[in-house]
Amino acid sequence: MDIILAHRQIDFDALASMVAAQKLYPNSVLVIDGKPNVYVQDFLALSKDQLRYLKSQEVTIDEVSKVILVDTHDLKRAGLLGEKIAQIPDLEVEIYDHHPYSGPMKPGMVIDLVGACATLLVEKLAGFGLPLSSFEATLIAIGIYEDTGSLLFDSTTVRDVRAVAYLLDQGANLGVIAEYLRKPLIEEQKELLQQLLDQGQTEFFDGLPVYLSYAESKEYVGGLALLAHRVGELESADTWFLLVKMDHRVYLVGRSRGRGLPVNRLVQLFGGAGHDRAASATIKDGDLPTILKQLRSAIKSRAVRPHLVRDMMSYPVKTVTPETRLAEVETMLLRYGHTGVPVTDGNSLVGIISRRDVEKAIRHGLRHAPVKGFMTRNVVTVEAEATLDEVQRVMVQNDIGRLPVVEDGDLVGIVSRSDVLRLIHGGAVPIETQLVRERSAAMRQDILDLIAKLPDGERKILEAVRDTAQEEECSVYLVGGFVRDLLLSVPTQDLDFVVEGNGGQFAEALVKKLPEGKITQHVKFGTAQISFPDGSHLDIASTRVEYYSFPGALPQVEESCLREDLFRRDFTINSMAICLNSEHFGELVDYYGGKRDLQQGKICFLHNLSFIEDPTRMLRAIRFAGRYHFQLAKETLEALYTAIDTGVLLKLSVERFTEELLLIYKEENYLFMGQKLMRSGLLRAWFGEDYSWNFNSDNFKDSVNWELTVKWLNSLSRMQATDIEKLLSRLSLNKSLRDETRLFAEVREALAGRTALSELDQLLSKTPQNIITVLAQDERFQQRIRDCLDAEQRIHMTLDGNALLQMGLKQGPEIGKILEQVRAAWLEGRICTPEEEEKIARQWIDSRG
Incomplete structure (x- = not known):
């Protein structure tokens, strides 16, 4: 007999998983051992005709040939029957579970971290195309909804959502689901909840807040998971543990919102299991005071000091003095892209001046006025030892995005909303961290897979960088276009590295591992380049921030952190980095949403002054959009038009x-x-002015394979010669391209006149092939050029100057004239053989004699 088992305190996810498993194993029998929670009991009582199952005492162990275990990977958690079966050697056991498991994966084990165990079985059902009745689909959906908090718990994954969508398509009844999920607490649960609220308190362990509570009931009361959820909502706790003694057992439930302790590690000490955000344990014959003491001791030994402001702030801080002129402040704000700057007297913070106030004062002609007359003196600050929660509260209450950080009255740093969000959510998007972590882990593996597919040479370089980073004890990142193209699976060879530390020193150490490399240092810019015999190279830079003395100027460089280094780049898709240090090798650093914009096919600038600071970014925006078939984001496109209107392009x-x-x-x-x-x-x-540019793709289907010169000349093909000359005056082309452009205009002008075939041949024979290729696209010249080229195929001329001399012609210009006449005769079809060629040449020689 094949049986299906779950853990003792059967909830809806366990029951749903059992029912789904029976669809996969139609000859199996559901077995319930233990006492289901009160809601599941009600459901079973109403569903006896549709849901057949056996009690554990009705099962003869000797008849069990196979066990399908769901919602747990430990048979000992499946009641007395499970404990007995666990002692039977070589009994076949298949497992479906969504709880963390660190042991070896064996055949028949399906364990994955999704929100509900039922999700794993629904995926199997969908894969086999097995239909479900409306009753079955509804029950399984209840299980998923309950274990994921209606898809709102942190542990919910995209797979859970897809599973629910599949069940709805199979006929799951949302009305029935809602009825079971909205059932009010029974009296026993209300009494237990009140005890947990009355007897609970938040305790601090090395600064980490943890809510602890306990309660007791003579009878078993189900639904502890629901009560734990209610307590967390009411107490707004980040981490909380509940101890409830019932029926000679102590039940321990731990929950976390991700900013506290991983509760499963603590619960494991008491024989339990679960996720880092949700875990539970059952302790037989336990004593509440003793277990509570042990729990406090375990928390204390594992508590990690919460993040303080000093852990997340940026420093050193750009500041000005009260006497600084507003014009200087304006330049600084433009240079660093800040919205405001602190004002200090010595090290003491005395005020803050915003970009808005600076711009307003300058519009009134006060460029030379000192800051002290316009700064805000009542500055909201935060202490360096403040916790993350305190920072959040101050920011929300005062609606402030950047807080100066002070220590003993001195300014020591700045903390921003982005710093807080990044610490809490792992990115700039404020969503719960469990899903972000799952995606980050998946992304890291994706990146490692992409790196594994790189050519051997590139992979060896990355490995050498990783090893050098460990030896030099510095952080190194792969940045820019290589990261972008790696994520797009586009071949690229631009290897750019950024070092948080001394880039030159790192390059010197790295080149020792690359024996064919030759290093060139650029001390002024804090960069180095390692070149190889095949023409490839690596660029290595210290983290730096660039600022612009005026729009269109080359950037000035200062040392900075990685975040600022990435912020200096042109677009979000180019502002990502991949960590190459051993411990975090392959992790994506994406402060500004570059991965999101890659997925959405958008070109987004990093800040509003991007095109003003460097107008070449306007051309790059269009180039990247065309290369990857992306669109310019709305704000970026508007900023491009604004920058063009301001005339900033002419500063280049x-x-x-x-x-x-x-x-x-x-x-x-x-x-x-x-x-x-x-x-x-x-x-x-x-x-x-508007020239007649030719970028009409309809006429140039083969233009992709053209070389640059042909593409360039083709784009000028509709312009007048005078316009081409004016256009050249606004460009710095190399001599070859400039000369070829002028020659193109001259040849085109000559072709525009009525030209005999021989004259056309003389003209084209002296014309570079690039120019002929472009002229052949022009409808005015197509047929004539084609006729000339076709005629040229008929020429099999053997006569040369030496042959004419042997025929008696004297050395001189007559030789060239006769050869031209002979070629013209070939072109016009008047001669077709070498004999005719020699005959006509002798006739002309004789006529000149």
């Missing part, structure tokens, strides 16, 4: 604009990018 040097423009011509999708440059008004803003 001709060399920088030319460099960015030609990078677009190197892209496969350059025609789309060119159209965007035109429609945005960017080309008009730079060149001063």
Whole structure:
């Protein structure tokens, strides 16, 4: 006989998992051992005709051939029957469980960290295409909803949501589900809840707050998980433990919101199990005071000091003095992208000045006025030893996004909303951390898988960087375009590394592991480059922040932290990093939502002054959008138009604009990018007028494979020669490309006249192939060029200058003229053989004699 078992205190998830398992194992029998919770008892009482099961005492152990164990991986938790079966050697046991398991995975074990055990079985049912009745679908859905708090508990995963969607499609009745989930507490539960609230208190363990409570009942009362949820809501606790003595047992329930202790590790000390946010244990013949004492001792030994402000703040802080002129403050705010700056007298904080106040004062002509007349003196601050909860409270109460951090009256740092959110949620998006952690773990494995697929050379370099980082005891990150393209699975060779420390020193150590590499240091910029014989190279930089002395200027560089280093970059998709240190190898650092924007196909700038600081970013935005078929985010597109209207583009040097423009011509999708440059008004803003650019993709299906020169000349093919000359005056092209552009205009002008076939041949024979390729796209010249090229195929000329000399012609210009005439005769079909060629040449020689 095959039987299905669950843990003793059967809840709806356990019952749902048993019913789902029976669909997978149709010859099996449900066996209930122990006392289900009160709601499950009610459900079983009403469902006797639809739900067949045996009591444990009705099962003969000798007849059991196989056990399907659900919602636990330990047979000893399945009541007395489970304990007896666990002693039978070689009995086949299959397990479905969603609780943490650290032992070896054996055949027949399906264990995964989802919100409800029933989810694992629903996935199996869906995979096999097994239909469910409305009753079965409803019961299984109740199990998932109950164990995930209606899909709102931290442990809920996307898989749980998909499982519920599948059950609804199978006929699950939401009305019935809601009725069971909304059932009020019974009297015994109310009494127990009141005891837990009356006897509970928040205790601090090395600064970590933990809510502890206890209660007692002579009779067993089910629904402790629900009571634990209610206590957590009412007490707003981050971590809480409940001890309830019932029926000669002490039941320990632990819960956490993720900012406190991992409760399963503590509960395991008492023989229990669970997740780091939800766990429980049952202690036979336990004594409440003794267990409570043991629990306090366990918490104290494992408590980790809560995060303090000094752990999350940024420092050193950019400050100004009360005498600083507003014009200088404006420059500083623009340089660092800050919305305000503290004002200090010595080390003491005396005020704060916001960008809004600075701009307002300057509009009134007060650029040279000192800060002290406009700063806010009543500054809300926070102590360096304040906890995360205190910071959150101050920020919310005062609606402040950046708080100066003080210690003994001195300014020691700044803490921002982003710092708090990052610490709490693992990112800038305020959602609960369990799901974020799951996604982060999954993302890390995805990145490791992507790294494993890299060419051997690149993987060995990353391994060398990892080992060097450990030896040099510094943090190293892979940054920029390589991270972006790795996540997009796009081949790339741009390896850029950022070192939190001395980048030059790190590069010196790294090159020793790369014997073919040759190092070049750029001390001024804090960078180094390691070059290899095949032409590839690695760029290594210390973490730095760049600021711009004026719009369009080259950046000035200062040392900074990784977050600021990433903030200096152009777009969110380029501001991600991958940690290469051994312990965190492959972890994604994404402060600004770059991964999200990659998934959504968006190009987003990092701050509102991005295009003002560096106008070349406007061209790069269009280039990246075209390369990856992305869209510019609404705010980014609006900022691009605003920057164009301000005329900031004209502050760029001709060399920088030319460099960015030609990078677009190197892209496969350059025609789309060119159209965007035109429609945005960017080309008009730079060149001063609307030229007849040609970026019409309909006529150039093979343009992807064209080299840069052909793409460039093709885009000018509709312009007048005078316009081309004016356009060249606004660009810094190399001599070769500039000369070829002018020659293109000259040849096109010559072709525009009526030209004989021989003259056309002379013209094209002296014209580079790139120019001919572009001219051949022009409808005005297509047929004539084609005729000339076809005629050229008929030429099998063997005559040369030496042959003419042997025929008696004297050395001189006549040789070249006769050879041209002979070639023209071939082109026009007047001669077709070498014999005819020699005959006509002799005739011309004789006529000249």
